[in-house]
Amino acid sequence: MMNRTVQPAETLVRSMPARFRGPFVRWPRAADAVLATAAFLSAAFLRDTPGDTVAVRPVTDVPLPVLLLYAVAGAALYLRRRRPIAVLYVVLAVWAPTLGSGYSTLGGTAVIALYGAGRHTGEKRWSPLGAVAAAAAVTVDGLLRSVPWGEAAFGCLVMSGAWYAGRRLWLRAERGVRVRREQASEAQRIVAEERTHIARELHDVVAHRVSMMTVQAGAARMVAAEDPRSALEAMTAVEEAGRQALDELRHLLGVLRPKAERDGLGPQPGLTDLPRLVAQVRDAGLHVSVTDGLQAPLPARVELSVYRIVQEALTNVLKHSGPSTHTEVRLRHDECGRGVTVEVLDDGRGTAARPAPNTARAGAGGHGIVGMRERALLLGGSLDAGPRPGGGFRLAARLPVQGESV
Structure with a gap:
């Protein structure tokens, strides 16, 4: 007869959470x-x-x-x-x-x-x-x-x-x-669609004007020695085409930006703008603390990516967890000094109602995490995001300071 005193010993399986691995x-x-x-x-x-x-x-x-x-x-x-x-x-x-x-x-x-x-x-x-x-x-x-x-x-x-x-x-x-597998495929599809859309818009809006500028500049070079007047007219046409291309490019970037970012054509934000961003989300109800361990200056493209990643991460916290959420932003250099790490952690204990704990931000309702990961990859870095073992959410981006973007 079966010995009922011997029980199945394998009760811990690979599908269990990582924090409880037997x-x-x-x-x-x-x-x-x-x-x-x-x-x-x-x-x-x-x-x-x-x-x-x-x-x-x-x-x-x-x-x-x-x-x-x-x-x-x-x-x-x-x-x-x-x-x-x-x-x-x-x-x-x-x-x-x-x-x-x-x-x-x-x-x-x-x-x-x-x-x-x-x-x-x-x-x-x-x-x-x-x-x-x-x-x-x-x-x-x-x-x-x-x-x-x-x-x-x-x-x-x-x-x-x-x-x-x-x-x-x-x-x-x-x-x-x-x-x-389906989530990874969907993320790849979103990235491909966004890249294709941007490339198509840039080609349609700017390529024609730039081609005209190239032709006019070549013509001016050919006749500059023999007919300075015609060369001047050609360069005037180049100047006008450049202005039109710049105006159309600004309009295109305004269309591609999220609506909240269309606030003028001033300089792109950087680390000096983080206090103003933090003050805005505090006014919205988040309890935000910032640990800034960045001492050396960063390239402009890296500063912009740091700002945008923090901005999108705080927006996600406010959207998915709601006001009164305790959030911590950590900025630091890597040990080797070749990159920076951006870490945003929250306790997930805000006032917003979520369909399931620690899962709302990973859903397919938006492209925020996909966009942040794409921004990090374009710099040659990486981004990880997921629920924390004790509750809440963690996002960590690693961005190289040196080297060309991907």
């Missing part, structure tokens, strides 16, 4: 070796006794052939991640000769093998068939040993339940992989 995730091979050893020792030294209790028996009471069967079943469990179906059927095969005897103590090992078959493979025929075979083995063992039907039915339920639990975890992990 030994079966951190050290899978070592944990599987310990599990296989424990299964062998349990089958060899523990036995059911009258009164539904468990007793320890000396190893000398176990015949050598049966002990070898226990060893094969325990050793097979070590491969339960790489060969889950083969392990399941090996365990069932070595369990079969002991059914109906006092040595039928491989039920716990079969439970672990069933869980592994459901958890570590998406096979749709031999995996569920193994669960049926295990339930049949429990039934046969119960009949041969005259076990009450209720106990036999409970054993069948445990066998099928172990396989079903593993199967559900497998399906959930597969669904998570599919969702992440």
Whole structure:
């Protein structure tokens, strides 16, 4: 009969949050070796006794052939991640000769093998068939040993339940992989669309004027020595085309900017404008603190990216978490001095109602994080964003100070 004292040992799986990683995730091979050893020792030294209790028996009471069967079943469990179906059927095969005897103590090992078959493979025929075979083995063992039907039915339920639990975890992990793949594909599509749109607009609006300027400048160079008047007229045309191209470019950039940024054609913002930005979001209700560890001056393009990333991150905090959220902005140089790190953290405890904790900002409702990541990548940097283990959200951008943008 199945030994009910041996429970499935793999209860921590890879789909659990990173902040709660058990030994079966951190050290899978070592944990599987310990599990296989424990299964062998349990089958060899523990036995059911009258009164539904468990007793320890000396190893000398176990015949050598049966002990070898226990060893094969325990050793097979070590491969339960790489060969889950083969392990399941090996365990069932070595369990079969002991059914109906006092040595039928491989039920716990079969439970672990069933869980592994459901958890570590998406096979749709031999995996569920193994669960049926295990339930049949429990039934046969119960009949041969005259076990009450209720106990036999409970054993069948445990066998099928172990396989079903593993199967559900497998399906959930597969669904998570599919969702992440779809999110990555959507992010790439958004970036490609934005780049294509900007390139098309720049070409349509500016390329024509710049081509005219090039032609007129070439003509002026050709006739400058012989006909200065014609050269002057050509350069006047170049000047006029340049003004028109500049006006159209300014209009185009005004269209491409978010509406909130269309506040004139002054200089692009930089680190000196961060206090004004922080004051604005404080007026909106955020509790913001800034740790500025940037000492050396930064290139203009890096200052602009730092400002925009902080601006978008604070906007996301206000949008998704709401007023009264405690937010911290950290700016610092890397240890090697070749880049800067922008980190924005919040506690997610504002007054805004969110559909699900720590997930609103990762949804597909906007392109904020995608845009910030694209801005970082264009400088040759990177950006990570995601929920914090204790609640809230964290965004960290790393931007190189030297080198050309991508």
